[in-house]
Amino acid sequence: MDYMTLIEILGSTLRLGTPLLLACIAGLYSERAGIFDIGLEGKMLMAAMASGAVAALSGSAWIGLGAGILASLLFAAIHGLASITFRGNQLISGVALNFVASGATILIAQTLFGQGGRTPPLTGEARFGPITLPFAEALSGVPFLGPFYGRVISGQSLLVYLALATVPLTWWLLYRTRFGLRLRAVGENPESVDTAGVSVVRLRYTAVALTGVLCGIAGAYMATSLQAGFGREMTAGRGYIALAALIFAKWRPWQALWATMLFGFLQALALRPDVIDAALPGSLTIPVSFLDALPYILTVIVLAGFVGRAIPPRAGGQPYVKER
Amino acid sequence: MEKLPAWADLVLVPLISLLLAALISALVVLGIGGDPIEAVSVMVKGALGSAYGWGYTLYYTTSFIFTGLAVTVAYHASQFNIGGEGQAQLGGLGVALVLLAVDWPHWSVALLAASLGAAAFGAAWAAIPAWLQAKRGSHIVITTIMFNYIAAALIVYLLVEVLRPVGQMDPATARFPAAAHLPSFGEIPGLSLIFSKQVPANISFFLALAACFAVWALLWRTRLGYEIRAFGKSESAAVYAGISPTRVILVSMLISGALAGLMAVNNVMGEAERLMQNASEGAGFIGIAVALMGRNHPLGVFLAALLFGVLYQGGAEMGLWTNIPIELRTLLQGLVILFTGALDTMVRMMLVPAFRLVAARRIGGAA
Numbered sequence: 001m002d003y004m005t006l007i008e009i010l011g012s013t014l015r016l017g018t019p020l021l022l023a024c025i026a027g028l029y030s031e032r033a034g035i036f037d038i039g040l041e042g043k044m045l046m047a048a049m050a051s052g053a054v055a056a057l058s059g060s061a062w063i064g065l066g067a068g069i070l071a072s073l074l075f076a077a078i079h080g081l082a083s084i085t086f087r088g089n090q091l092i093s094g095v096a097l098n099f100v101a102s103g104a105t106i107l108i109a110q111t112l113f114g115q116g117g118r119t120p121p122l123t124g125e126a127r128f129g130p131i132t133l134p135f136a137e138a139l140s141g142v143p144f145l146g147p148f149y150g151r152v153i154s155g156q157s158l159l160v161y162l163a164l165a166t167v168p169l170t171w172w173l174l175y176r177t178r179f180g181l182r183l184r185a186v187g188e189n190p191e192s193v194d195t196a197g198v199s200v201v202r203l204r205y206t207a208v209a210l211t212g213v214l215c216g217i218a219g220a221y222m223a224t225s226l227q228a229g230f231g232r233e234m235t236a237g238r239g240y241i242a243l244a245a246l247i248f249a250k251w252r253p254w255q256a257l258w259a260t261m262l263f264g265f266l267q268a269l270a271l272r273p274d275v276i277d278a279a280l281p282g283s284l285t286i287p288v289s290f291l292d293a294l295p296y297i298l299t300v301i302v303l304a305g306f307v308g309r310a311i312p313p314r315a316g317g318q319p320y321v322k323e324r
Numbered sequence: 325m326e327k328l329p330a331w332a333d334l335v336l337v338p339l340i341s342l343l344l345a346a347l348i349s350a351l352v353v354l355g356i357g358g359d360p361i362e363a364v365s366v367m368v369k370g371a372l373g374s375a376y377g378w379g380y381t382l383y384y385t386t387s388f389i390f391t392g393l394a395v396t397v398a399y400h401a402s403q404f405n406i407g408g409e410g411q412a413q414l415g416g417l418g419v420a421l422v423l424l425a426v427d428w429p430h431w432s433v434a435l436l437a438a439s440l441g442a443a444a445f446g447a448a449w450a451a452i453p454a455w456l457q458a459k460r461g462s463h464i465v466i467t468t469i470m471f472n473y474i475a476a477a478l479i480v481y482l483l484v485e486v487l488r489p490v491g492q493m494d495p496a497t498a499r500f501p502a503a504a505h506l507p508s509f510g511e512i513p514g515l516s517l518i519f520s521k522q523v524p525a526n527i528s529f530f531l532a533l534a535a536c537f538a539v540w541a542l543l544w545r546t547r548l549g550y551e552i553r554a555f556g557k558s559e560s561a562a563v564y565a566g567i568s569p570t571r572v573i574l575v576s577m578l579i580s581g582a583l584a585g586l587m588a589v590n591n592v593m594g595e596a597e598r599l600m601q602n603a604s605e606g607a608g609f610i611g612i613a614v615a616l617m618g619r620n621h622p623l624g625v626f627l628a629a630l631l632f633g634v635l636y637q638g639g640a641e642m643g644l645w646t647n648i649p650i651e652l653r654t655l656l657q658g659l660v661i662l663f664t665g666a667l668d669t670m671v672r673m674m675l676v677p678a679f680r681l682v683a684a685r686r687i688g689g690a691a
Contacts, residue, residue: 038465082666086673091404091465092665095612099658104352106651111356117651240469247463289481296473300452303462303470 003147005275009268010152015226017264018163019044019218019235023242024249024256025166026214032174032251033207034187034315035083038094039075040215041239042101047072047219049105052119052230053112055126061224064126065159068223069216075101076212084204087319098239106232119223119230128157128225157225159217166214170253183207187313190320200320215239237296244299251313259302266295328675338617338624338664340671342631345659349652358648370641371634379509379523380640384607385633386525386590387412389532391611392618392625393539394584399620400543401576402556407453407468408584409608410475411446415585416592417479418445420487420599423500434504438593439531439586446585447578449475454577458570464577472608480601487599496600506594526594535583536622542579543622552576584608606654610636613657616665632657 023040030037047068055064075097082093106117113120133154140150174180182203186193190200218238223230241263249255269276270291277285328337350360371381391408398405422441428434453467483495492498508526509519519525543549555562555572563569592603610632617631618624635653643650663671 078662082662082670086667086669088666088669090666092616092661093667095404095406095465096658096662096666099609099613099654099661101658103651103653103655103658107352107356107649107655110649110651117649237469237473240466243463243466244470287481287485289477289484293474293477296470296477299470300456300462300467300474303460303467304456305460305462 003144005272007147007151009265009272009275010148011155012268012271013261013265014152014156014160015264016267017261018160019222019226019238020242020245020260020263021257022163022166022214022218022221023239024245024260025163025170025253026211026218027243027246028170028249028251028253028256029183029207029214030211031246031316032187032313033183033204034190034313034318034320035080035204035208036090036094036317037079037208037211038091038243039079039097039101039239040094040211040242041235041237042094042098043072043075043212043215044219044222044235044239045098045101045105045233046075047216048223048234049109049119049219049230051216051220052122052223053109055122055224056113056120056229059124059126061122061126061128064224065128065217065220068220069213072216072219073209073212076208076215080205080208083319084201084208087321090317090319102233105230109230117232122224122228126224127228128159128221130155131158131161157221159221159225162217163221164257167253167257174253179206184313187315190315194320194322200322204320241295241299244302247312248302250311263295263298266298270294328672328679332675332679333672334619334624336675337668337671338619340675341663341668342617342660344663344671345656348659349656352655353648353652356648358646363642363646363648363652366642366645367635367638370645371638375519376521376523377637377641379519379521379525380637381630381633382509382525382529383523383590383595383633384636385629386529386532386594387587387604387607388610388614388629388632388636389536389626390587390590391584391608392614392629393535393611393622394580394608395611395615396618396620396622396625397539397543397552397583398576398580399615400549400556401552401572402559403454403457403573403577403580404465405450405468405577405580405584406465406612407450407471407581407608408611409604409606410468410472411449411581411584412587412604412608413475413479413602414449415442415446415588416599416603417482418442418585419588419592420497420500421445423504423593424497427501428504431504431506434501435506435527435531435589435593438504439589442585442588442592443582444585446588447582449585450577450581451574454574454581457577458573476602479599483599483601494600497598499598500593504593505597506589508594524595526590528590528594531586531589533626535586536626539583540622548575584611610657613660613664616661 023044027037027040050071051064051068054067055061079093079097082088083090109119110117136150136154139146182193182198186200186203194200222234245259245263248259273288273291353360353363371377394408395405418441419438422437453464453471456462456467457464487497488495489498506526509515509523551567551572555567592599614625614628614632618628639650639653642648
């Protein structure tokens with residue numbers, strides 16, 4: 001594999017890793033506050049459909065993004081209602097919302113456009129196009145780093161940079177602000193937060209809402225940037241992979257970046273069977289099905305904990321009852 | 325919170341949950357410009373209005389009983405098995421391998437062997453997530469979902485590259501031997517008087533009924549069932565009583581996977597008579613809704629499976645005869661899971677004042 005092929009694969013790693021990163025950071029807020037969210041997948045799917053549909057109708061990617069965030073927030077609110085207010089089973093709520101999203105997206109898209117559950121292809125202003133960073137042209141002559149800067153770092157969509165920016169922002173919010181301290185505390189020991197006179201319910205709803213916003217951006221990115229429109233089941237398990245990456249990252253933002261980019265790299269590699277076959281000795285070829293399954297297999301390996309022990313937030317998944 | 329009478333908890337709460345799910349679905353149907361009343365009448369008529377409709381309804385019911393029981397057994401051990409879909413697909417592989425390996429002399433022998441193959445392959449597919457949960461603490465919900473995706477890729481690979489007969493275009497196995505054909509309802513003496521047309525419901529419906537009874541006996545009449553339920557109620561208490569968590573998780577998940585795998589006897593052996601891609605058609609996921617709706621009891625699972633059989637067959641007819649897309653089924657299924665599994669406290673909270681009122685009136689009447 002030559003350097004330019006590697007650059008190409010790294011570029012698509014960043015593109016494919018972005019929805020995973022956004023969903024992973026989204027899950028981080030929720031789980032750090034003690035709310036499991038299996039429903040990242042459904043929220044992304046709803047957001048992808050809403051943003052794809054609204055961008056197609058309005059012709060503006062920005063309005064599409066707003067619609068995606070709203071759709072995802074609606075699902076986050078239902079999940080919050082079920083798991084915080086009514087102290088229901090958080091796993092079941094997440095799974096249920098994924099099914100609702102799976103059905104609702106196709107129903108709505110089919111009703112609006114009648115194209116078999118897809119939204120019409122987006123062009124021009126309806127998509128977040130690539131942004132060329134300054135000096136990308138000027139530096140292209142620099143060996144090694146020039147192409148890396150020009151083709152991997154530069155030329156991505158705005159939402160990719162936004163996703164990357166959430167990493168230091170989340171780190172700062174979690175570890176350097178009062179809100180972050182309370183958020184982490186409410187996931188470990190809600191009684192202590194309650195005793196300190198801070199509302200457990202409000203903190204958890206805030207966390208769930210942040211999850212909703214980030215999943216909304218993730219879904220909008222998929223429909224308006226990574227691809228040109230919404231397609232049936234287009235999230236294809238990314239919500240679950242993001243959860244595995246979150247465990248891999250041990251619920252920390254910087255590690256989440258590396259974990260999701262690793263999964264992004266695998267997905268990018270799966271798109272290039274020619275590169276893998278060339279790297280294999282002799283006439284060996286890898287079945288395409290195996291490459292398709294590779295990110296899922298790696299997810300299981302990550303969860304199996306062969307990469308070190310991961311201890312989740314202690315109060316995760318348990319509804320908080322004020323007095324027993 | 326106050327307790328409700330047992331009958332309200334068992335019957336009223338699921339029914340109101342179902343009603344709420346139906347209500348929201350009706351609003352969605354209105355929202356997309358459909359007519360909910362027409363939708364319901366097309367569904368009921370299509371599913372129950374003729375022997376032909378019943379033949380399909382009971383065919384789906386059979387599959388949903390198996391996957392619902394699979395979720396139930398795991399649920400009693402507090403394991404949430406979402407991998408029924410993958411386990412059912414692997415069960416189909418087991419059926420295909422068994423039926424294609426030997427020239428079976430009679431369907432009864434073939435059924436026995438195919439059931440064993442389906443159960444073994446389904447159980448094997450559940451074994452890895454179960455072991456990882458028991459030994460490494462890997463979250464069984466995520467691992468079983470991943471195994472669904474891996475199963476789909478594996479089946480595609482095997483059908484395209486290995487099991488497809490030479491010269492055949494579509495990715496599927498060869499047809500199973502004719503002697504392995506399971507009697508459908510139209511071919512069973514007595515039942516054939518009712519089912520005159522060719523219907524997919526077949527003799528494995530009775531196997532599903534037997535499985536209901538077997539699961540009931542296992543959970544409430546055996547030592548293993550007691551251990552499973554005790555562990556599911558309280559892990560620490562179970563450990564204190566000398567119950568091994570590893571054993572309970574592994575055994576309950578193996579039984580769960582075997583039950584999901586057995587579904588293939590109905591759809592792969594009984595209907596398609598060869599293994600095709602995505603043979604389970606989401607029945608593994610419907611098992612979750614069926615188990616929750618049926619309050620994780622075999623009798624409840626049977627009734628809920630029948631209900632979802634109606635919804636499934638009726639939904640297909642609705643997709644054919646109205647402008648409402650067939651995906652309404654998935655939406656309704658998700659809403660049923662949401663209301664029965666996650667928002668059941670809300671439904672109870674709604675009922676408590678009503679019962680308090682009734683109780684107050686009764687005391688007032690006595691005085």
